[in-house]
Amino acid sequence: xxxxxxxxxxxxxxxxxxxxxRVKRVCSKGxxxxxxxxxxxxxxxxxxxxxxxxxLKHEKNKGKAIAFKTGFREAKNDxxxxxxxxxxxxxxxxxxxxxxxxxxxxxxxxxxxxxxxDNFPLLxxxxxxxxxxxxxxxxxxxxTDVTSGMRAFRKDVVEACDIRAKGLDFEAExxxxxxxxxxxxxxxxxxxxxxxxxxKLNFLSDIFKFSIAILRGRLR
Numbered sequence: 001x002x003x004x005x006x007x008x009x010x011x012x013x014x015x016x017x018x019x020x021x022r023v024k025r026v027c028s029k030g031x032x033x034x035x036x037x038x039x040x041x042x043x044x045x046x047x048x049x050x051x052x053x054x055x056l057k058h059e060k061n062k063g064k065a066i067a068f069k070t071g072f073r074e075a076k077n078d079x080x081x082x083x084x085x086x087x088x089x090x091x092x093x094x095x096x097x098x099x100x101x102x103x104x105x106x107x108x109x110x111x112x113x114x115x116x117x118d119n120f121p122l123l124x125x126x127x128x129x130x131x132x133x134x135x136x137x138x139x140x141x142x143x144t145d146v147t148s149g150m151r152a153f154r155k156d157v158v159e160a161c162d163i164r165a166k167g168l169d170f171e172a173e174x175x176x177x178x179x180x181x182x183x184x185x186x187x188x189x190x191x192x193x194x195x196x197x198x199x200k201l202n203f204l205s206d207i208f209k210f211s212i213a214i215l216r217g218r219l220r
Contacts, residue, residue: 003079004031005034005094006036006081007019007033007083007085010067011041012086015087016048020033020048022092034071038058039058045057065168084149089150093150104185105183106151106152106184109145110144111128111148113189119193120192128147139218143185146171147171148190165213173216175214
């Protein structure tokens with residue numbers, strides 16, 4: 001299946017080259033890579049352009065969810081894969097995610113399918129596991145990684161979900177909304193790699209936002 005890989009990026013000049021190069025190695029003819037620079041004030045766009053991929057740039061930082069939506073609108077293929085620009089996800093798993101779209105609507109790479117990875121920050125790991133248990137409880141379906149930034153789906157699925165998130169809560173709402181709407185959801189285990197650069201997460205406020213996003217996806 002031809003696919004579009006959307007990579008949202010905000011001040012990722014130290015990681016973007018490595019991520020794009022690894023993604024390019026698993027691409028096939030007809031695939032495209034879109035880097036959405038969400039108002040970076042470093043060399044993220046410049047480096048990405050040198051790698052020969054499509055770069056879309058927001059003049060101001062609008063949030064991860066808005067960056068995703070910009071990329072989705074410009075995607076030429078129906079199958080979309082998302083992956084973060086910080087090197088924490090393994091691009092080599094992209095073909096496997098796409099293969100599992102046969103028979104599923106949303107395929108998520110789960111970092112916690114086998115527990116908290118040894119190299120994962122403990123507090124963040126505990127927060128993610130608790131968030132997944134909360135999602136599982138209200139969705140009546142086992143979820144192990146509600147916030148994973150590595151996933152594959154068709155464009156019409158994300159459009160039908162009408163995600164209202166604006167920031168890092170996009171994935172939590174998308175997962176919750178897709179399951180609530182009856183879309184077929186599958187998780188496959190992936191590794192978690194050490195981050196390059198500084199995390200954009202704010203621990204306490206983002207936990208609250210993720211919880212609200214899960215509820216928003218379930219109840220509306």
